Amino acid sequence: MRFLNRKLTKRITVLLFTILSFAFSGFSLHEQDIHLQGDRNDNQQAQRKNLPEGSGFSSTNVKQDAGEMPVYGHWKSFTKKDGLPADKAFCVRIDGDRVLVGTSAGLAVYEDGKWHTYTTEDGLAYNSILSIDVSELTGDVWIGTMGGLTRWSAGSFYTFTQFNSGLANDVIYSVICDGKDVWVATAGGAGHYDTYADQWEIYMQNNAPMHEPWTYGVCAGGGKIFIAAWGGGVIEYNTSTKKFRDYVDPDGQMELDVFPDDGLVHDITTGVSWADGVLWVGTYFGLSWYDGAHWKGYFDKDSGLLSNFINFVKADGQVGWICTDKGLSSFDGKTWVNYQKNENHDGGKVLVTHGKDTKTYPSPTSFANNFILGVDFQGDEIWVATSKGVSRGERIK
Amino acid sequence: MKTILKWLMFSFLLLFPVFQLTGQEKKKNYGNTPDEIVPYKRFQKAYLNFFDTIQPFTGPGREKAPPANLSEVRIGFLGPLAGSVMVPQGKQMLNGAALAIEEANKGGGYHGIPFKLMVHNDVGLWGAAANKVVEMNDEGVWAFLGTIDGTNSHVALRMTLKLEIPMINTGDPDPTLTETRIPWLIRVISDDRQSSYALAEYIYHIKGLSRAAVVRVDNRYGRVGITEFREASLRMGHPLVLEVRYAEGDTVFTKQIQRITDASPDAIVLWGNAKEAGVLIKQIRAAGIKLPIFGSDRLMSPELLKIAGKDAEGLVTTCQYNPKLDDPKLKAFQKHYYDRFGIEPDVFAAHAYDGMNIIIAAIRKAGLNRYRIRDALTDMKTFQGYHGVTGKIIFDPSWNDIGSIWMTEVRDGKYIFFHSPLDTLVVK
Amino acid sequence: MRKKRLVYLGAIFVVIGLIIIPAHNLARKHVNYMTAVDDHPLDCISCHLYTQRDNFLAKIVNAPYLSPFNLAVSPDGSKLYVVAQEGNALLVVDNQSDQVTDKIPVGLQPHSVVINRDGNTAFVSNEWADNVYEIDLPSLKVTDTLITGNGPAGMVLSKDEKFLYVVDSYSNEVSIIDLNTKTEKKRLVAGNNPVGAALSPSGDLVYVTSRRILPRPYRAPISTEMTVIDAAKQRVIERKKFRDAYIMENVTFSPTGDLAVATLIRPKNLMPSIQVEQGWMMTYGMGIIEPGKNGRIFQLLTDEPNAYYSDPFDVVVTPDGKKAFISNSGVDVITVIDLNKVRKLLATSTPEMLKTYSDHLGISSRYVLKRIRTGANPKGMVLSPDGKHLYVTERLEDKVAVINTETLEIEKQIDLGGPGRVTVARKGRRLFNNSGHTFQNQYGCYTCHPDANEDGVVYNMAGVGMGRNLTNTLSLFDIGDTHPYKWNGHNQSVYKQDGMRFSTFLTRTEPFDYDQLDALVAYIITGIKNPPNLRYNPTGELTEIQKRGEKIFFRTHTNFGKEIPINNRCYICHPPPHFTNRKLENVGTLAETDDSIPFDTPDLIDLFAGGPYLHDGRAATLEEIWTKYGTEDRHGVINDLTKNQLNDLIEYLKSIRDSRYYPKDYHKILKELNK
Structure with missing residues (x-):
């Protein structure tokens, strides 16, 4: 009886343990349904990207693997300690021999190996700078800030605001120069300033195919202006006919994408860039590519794209550069070359993806942070604006 | 071996109810969408469902040390306080937020440092909300609460990612607000998706009606709010027979009423502010139309009852909380609010009170670091199931509140609250 | 019989006296009112003849002056090339004979001339035509017209003479003209x-x-x-x-x-x-x-x-x-x-x-x-x-x-x-440009009104109290029909504006004598023309944006369908052709330091050439009139406008130009709009 009791006790204990184990795991799984899916997805993503490991950062290997895609390395980063006014760099623009960086605490200019800072005390509209462009015609620098649009011309600052000019809103998410026109995407509409005619024309929901006036990005190309309209997809403006047309997500749903290649992946667009007949559109839900006839959608789950959360895009010839919250992706339609910083040290890795095949090459250097906000190129240099500094890379030959 | 197998079999039998339980907790449709009206469900599986997972914020900032020698801990407030038809609601929202701050300060503030509300009016020239968020950033707020108007909320939201300020929305039911994937926003009020589904279920399934005519205000609230109802109606097999608009401030609705008559509906759905809706209801009834009238959340308002009078009888609306619930927490809030401001709190006051308490709790938990405050707000643990005066707050992976929505019916000049049919359709 | 004659004569005198004395009194009263003094000579001609504009009398009274402005010399020094600003010509002067040998007609209001190194080509900037004439000097022919920005003035040739730098005085730019292609390559902000x-x-x-x-x-x-x-x-x-x-x-x-x-x-x-x-x-x-x-x-x-x-x-x-x-x-x-x-x-x-x-x-x-x-x-x-x-x-x-x-x-x-003769208006112009009537020659009218426009600076005239009633300098373009004058409308005529009070406040020396005052008034009323508004309204045909703005200017209802009170509509206080009703209004922009008085309604012609705006110049741009200072809908109803509508309105305001430059049927159009 005592034996039976002991045996029974043991069995009951095992049984209870088994039940509890299963039950616990069931509940845990359920909890993960909501709580941990994001992290789990990240982990899976990271594992997928990391496999298979390559043979180390050999410029020969990575170059061979990348084919015609440019590959950058030998990164050097600059932060507040190096002379930047703030670590957070929203944008970067190369202007001849100097590099202009829009930070959260002013305009930083890198020239002759030194950083110089310009702030509101110098005449800047506001110290947080979201976008910079340089007029090829005049050399004037146009600076989009959170408090107005500043023209920086030969050392002098002049600011356009929504109160002293036709500017739609003082928060300038994007500014570009297109000949004599300066285009802006603002929190209250997009528009352009004709510097010759001294005339503003702004586009909002009452005079353009936008549901709302919120715009996030603007680019020029092929005689057209493309505006990333937050919630309104992409608005195309033909500079010759002065007509608009819009591109939206065909499925009309915010929470899903039915087909990846049927049009824009989402109506919440965060950036646009055009080069060589191709329009690249960034969203917080993936990347869209449009050659004037066909759309293609790219996501982190089905391509080399590092993350669906895209802060900025920039086209350079056939290559699109995608600034994401998990690193920098580049893509020419065939090959992905991605850059990620290691979280624990200054090194990073270069990931080259062809189709479903990804090879990883450790890199002894990397950029300042994986939260990439801007990128620009000149010659063999690449500059990257990140949330924790600005970095310069050199093209590997 | 046999024994082991027996035990295994036995265990499975015992575990069956557990699987059943977890089976009930099967993956929910986004936004508590009833199976019947999930977009494209009958035709095509979506290539991607964006809100199956949460969007992490991967940027740096959590390492930033708190500032020294702070004399106050600032929290922003953005709402319609002057120059808008929504000012009464904005003031209620401000009261709710202020009450939470005052109570928190009585409770010691943040480690003895008082909280201070930095109040901003979101009504202004052209996209003023964006400029106001910039101002709040300059003021050094740790988070902010706002606002009601859909446009202003969106404009403000876009700044939060750039400026990295946590934002809590407690008054804008625009579904698209949390569908932007910006990981700096949480919402603690049910959205128009919930309102639309509740109304659609009620109208088509409970009341058995099938020909709804919509009259809506021509602004973002009306346009975006009705979208889900329109689509739900369509997927339920009852496409709207009419959708007609009016402008904010309109007082004569002859054209709209004529079009209702022409469309021969069996139900009228109004989506707009209480003021115009009250007048509209009066004119609908005066025109001899006796059809049942249903309305969006903003029609649950004393202002509407005052304007529409007896003609409001039978009006059914949604509402994002039930002020009549017998909840001690709610009762205490209502008493404190009345004692402090001399008026009854409305839905905006109650949600602002909850939202501000959540901000305060997040700051107390995470410390003076916006990134860690954001983490606390969005970790889906700290505030998941938060029991506020408005009820239980349940966040979905887009940090949208998919907690219960209520319905009301005007009877004898009063709003009578009852459960939404959604409560029986989806597991909370 | 003699007695009878005497009676008749006496009666005639009495009748004449009965006519003359009241007429004299009336005239005296009128002159006193217009001049704000009681001793200005009763000389009808001085006021009513010399201030005639654009008619037969004006042509007789005035004269076609040349007004040489800038000049250049040929590389060998034998010839001078003189820009006749009023004569709209380039004068060729032989340096040996001191004679004008040729007069080459150029564009409106020429400003400068430059000659290339070989002396064969001259470039003349036409400030009121927005172009530069290229002139072949051996043949004295205009060989090309180079399009520039607005108001071309000073010029230089690049050292290799491949480019011409033209200063666009109104649009604040420098046009760089490629002399090979004869086109503008770019404009730089100046x-x-x-x-x-x-x-x-x-x-x-x-x-x-x-x-x-x-x-x-x-x-x-x-x-x-x-x-x-x-x-x-x-x-x-x-x-x-x-x-x-x-x-x-x-x-x-x-x-x-x-x-x-x-x-x-x-x-x-x-x-x-x-x-x-x-x-x-x-x-x-x-x-x-x-x-x-x-x-x-x-x-x-x-x-x-x-x-x-x-x-x-x-x-x-x-x-x-x-x-x-x-x-x-x-x-x-x-x-x-x-x-x-x-x-x-x-x-x-x-x-x-x-x-x-x-x-x-x-x-x-x-x-x-x-x-x-x-x-x-x-x-x-x-x-x-x-x-x-x-x-x-x-x-x-x-x-x-x-x-x-x-x-x-x-x-x-x-x-x-x-x-060869000095007309009354010419005399007035000399007075206008000369500082001799200000204490120690400190300034002339021209100093603060360069080219009779405004200098863009705010002054404290210190009449009653120092620091009070700051005033923005106003343009004097074609002000003959826009009385009263002064920001508060206190001066009913230019006579009063530039008379005794003028010396008290401004010149601090002896006032102009009446001949001088008559001359100065004659010049101000007849000799200062509005420039054409070539930048914003070159043809008189409004652009789409300006047309939209025009509708807003002449609107009677807000965006929300609410009727705008009549006295708060743009066109009621600023009606064409001068875009002023010449009445006093309070638009809610009185400064604390201003006397509590309404403002004279200014005309809106050629606003583009002005700025800053408002009576005390506090609005740096047209937009600021409403976005910063007129936010209470007292200076017209604006708060219902979207930002692009306000932009449209402002583009229309910038397009307003002198009625002499409008197409003939413009007033008809305006009349229709007014309905």
């Missing part, structure tokens, strides 16, 4: 109201002056820009700022390029005008730049204690680099500067000392060699290629003075063949 340009001796740099002040916080100290263009890159590389100075008309380089000298004015606009009777209200001098890296920028006055040499216009330096000549057009003087003494002063001065010199009235004695008196209103100057002669246009004499640069004496005056 300062505010740029006018003069100079090429450095090396050809590397182009300096561009500007007259009006740079944007700055309201009532903050002023500054004006000298724009520096890199000629190789064709980009602006520097914007040099002259503090507390404006109206930089022209600039030149010394032959070695060690100095660049510009003319300028230093207004004391932050002081109450009571300072006039102490002197030093407006001072005049040179802005000097040492080109090159770390080169200094400083200012030296050319005035003397108790004597001011107003409105410096042009500056030239002799080929040996020793002397500079400045035309002081407000006092009919050429000031001769010993540049070596200036160099010496600079060599021995610290930055602090130089700062002091910029306000020092006595320092000029160290470097001013001589003052040479000229005919009325000396403007543009040019030196003969050998540097021995200085040619000066005497704008209001229709002559060119020839000065020996060694003896510093006028050798002769070349008569350009103007009408």
Whole structure:
């Protein structure tokens, strides 16, 4: 009886343990349904990207693997300690021999190996700078800030605001120069300033195919202006006919994408860039590519794209550069070359993806942070604006 | 071996109810969408469902040390306080937020440092909300609460990612607000998706009606709010027979009423502010139309009852909380609010009170670091199931509140609250 | 019979007396009212004949003056090319015979002329036509029209003569014209109201002056820009700022390029005008730049204690680099500067000392060699290629003075063949441009109203109280039909505006005598034309944006369908053709320091040429009138407008121009809109 009791006790204990184990795991799984899916997805993503490991950062290997895609390395980063006014760099623009960086605490200019800072005390509209462009015609620098649009011309600052000019809103998410026109995407509409005619024309929901006036990005190309309209997809403006047309997500749903290649992946667009007949559109839900006839959608789950959360895009010839919250992706339609910083040290890795095949090459250097906000190129240099500094890379030959 | 197998079999039998339980907790449709009206469900599986997972914020900032020698801990407030038809609601929202701050300060503030509300009016020239968020950033707020108007909320939201300020929305039911994937926003009020589904279920399934005519205000609230109802109606097999608009401030609705008559509906759905809706209801009834009238959340308002009078009888609306619930927490809030401001709190006051308490709790938990405050707000643990005066707050992976929505019916000049049919359709 | 005659005669006298005496009284009353004095001669002609405009009488009374403005000399020195600003012509003057040999018609209101090195091509900028004429000098034919920005003024040729830099004075730009393609290659942003340009001796740099002040916080100290263009890159590389100075008309380089000298004015606009009777209200001098890296920028006055040499216009330096000549057009003087003494002063001065010199009235004695008196209103100057002669246009004499640069004496005056008589309006124009009636010649009307426009600066006229009633200088373009005058409408006529009170507040010396006043009024009413609004309304056909704005201007209901009260509609207070109802209104922009009085409704013609705006100049731009200062819907109803609607309205306002430039049926259109 005592034996039976002991045996029974043991069995009951095992049984209870088994039940509890299963039950616990069931509940845990359920909890993960909501709580941990994001992290789990990240982990899976990271594992997928990391496999298979390559043979180390050999410029020969990575170059061979990348084919015609440019590959950058030998990164050097600059932060507040190096002379930047703030670590957070929203944008970067190369202007001849100097590099202009829009930070959260002013305009930083890198020239002759030194950083110089310009702030509101110098005449800047506001110290947080979201976008910079340089007029090829005049050399004037146009600076989009959170408090107005500043023209920086030969050392002098002049600011356009929504109160002293036709500017739609003082928060300038994007500014570009297109000949004599300066285009802006603002929190209250997009528009352009004709510097010759001294005339503003702004586009909002009452005079353009936008549901709302919120715009996030603007680019020029092929005689057209493309505006990333937050919630309104992409608005195309033909500079010759002065007509608009819009591109939206065909499925009309915010929470899903039915087909990846049927049009824009989402109506919440965060950036646009055009080069060589191709329009690249960034969203917080993936990347869209449009050659004037066909759309293609790219996501982190089905391509080399590092993350669906895209802060900025920039086209350079056939290559699109995608600034994401998990690193920098580049893509020419065939090959992905991605850059990620290691979280624990200054090194990073270069990931080259062809189709479903990804090879990883450790890199002894990397950029300042994986939260990439801007990128620009000149010659063999690449500059990257990140949330924790600005970095310069050199093209590997 | 046999024994082991027996035990295994036995265990499975015992575990069956557990699987059943977890089976009930099967993956929910986004936004508590009833199976019947999930977009494209009958035709095509979506290539991607964006809100199956949460969007992490991967940027740096959590390492930033708190500032020294702070004399106050600032929290922003953005709402319609002057120059808008929504000012009464904005003031209620401000009261709710202020009450939470005052109570928190009585409770010691943040480690003895008082909280201070930095109040901003979101009504202004052209996209003023964006400029106001910039101002709040300059003021050094740790988070902010706002606002009601859909446009202003969106404009403000876009700044939060750039400026990295946590934002809590407690008054804008625009579904698209949390569908932007910006990981700096949480919402603690049910959205128009919930309102639309509740109304659609009620109208088509409970009341058995099938020909709804919509009259809506021509602004973002009306346009975006009705979208889900329109689509739900369509997927339920009852496409709207009419959708007609009016402008904010309109007082004569002859054209709209004529079009209702022409469309021969069996139900009228109004989506707009209480003021115009009250007048509209009066004119609908005066025109001899006796059809049942249903309305969006903003029609649950004393202002509407005052304007529409007896003609409001039978009006059914949604509402994002039930002020009549017998909840001690709610009762205490209502008493404190009345004692402090001399008026009854409305839905905006109650949600602002909850939202501000959540901000305060997040700051107390995470410390003076916006990134860690954001983490606390969005970790889906700290505030998941938060029991506020408005009820239980349940966040979905887009940090949208998919907690219960209520319905009301005007009877004898009063709003009578009852459960939404959604409560029986989806597991909370 | 005699008695009868006497009775008749007496009756006639009585009748005549009964007519004349009341008529005289009425006339007296009228003149007293119009002039605000009781002793102005009862001379109907002075007011009613000389102020006639655009009719047969006006043609008889007035005369077609040439008004030589700028000039150039041929490379061999044999010919002068003189721009006749009013004559709309380029005059060719033979230097041997002192005769005008040819008169080449050019565009409206020509400004400057430059000649290429071989002397075969001239370029004439037509300020009111937005183009430059290319003229083949051997054949005296206009061979091409080069399109520029708005208001082309000063010009320079690049050293290789492949590009022409044209200063667009109204659009604040520099057009770079490719002379190979004859098209504008690009425009660079210059300062505010740029006018003069100079090429450095090396050809590397182009300096561009500007007259009006740079944007700055309201009532903050002023500054004006000298724009520096890199000629190789064709980009602006520097914007040099002259503090507390404006109206930089022209600039030149010394032959070695060690100095660049510009003319300028230093207004004391932050002081109450009571300072006039102490002197030093407006001072005049040179802005000097040492080109090159770390080169200094400083200012030296050319005035003397108790004597001011107003409105410096042009500056030239002799080929040996020793002397500079400045035309002081407000006092009919050429000031001769010993540049070596200036160099010496600079060599021995610290930055602090130089700062002091910029306000020092006595320092000029160290470097001013001589003052040479000229005919009325000396403007543009040019030196003969050998540097021995200085040619000066005497704008209001229709002559060119020839000065020996060694003896510093006028050798002769070349008569350009103007009408030869001085009309009343011409006399008034001379008065307008001359500072002789202000205490110690401190300024003339022209000083604050350059080109009869406004100088863009706010003054405290210090009539009743200092610091009260700040006033923005207003344009005088075609104001004959826009009475009353003054921001508060207190002056019912130009007579009153420029009469006794004028001397009390402004000149602080004897007032104009009545002949002078009549002449001044005749000029102001008849001689100051609105420029064409070529930038914003070149053809009279409104653009789509302007048309939308026009609808808003003439609207009667808000966006929400609410009727706008009649007296709060734009077109009620600003009706065409002058866009003023000439009544007083309160638009809610009275400053705390203003007397509590309504404002005179200003006309809106050629608003583009103005700014700042509002009676005290607090609105830097048209937008600010409503976005910053008129937010309560008292200055028209605006708050319902979307931002692009406000932009439309502003584009329409900028398009408004003088009715003489409108198509014939425009008033009909407006009438329809009014309905």
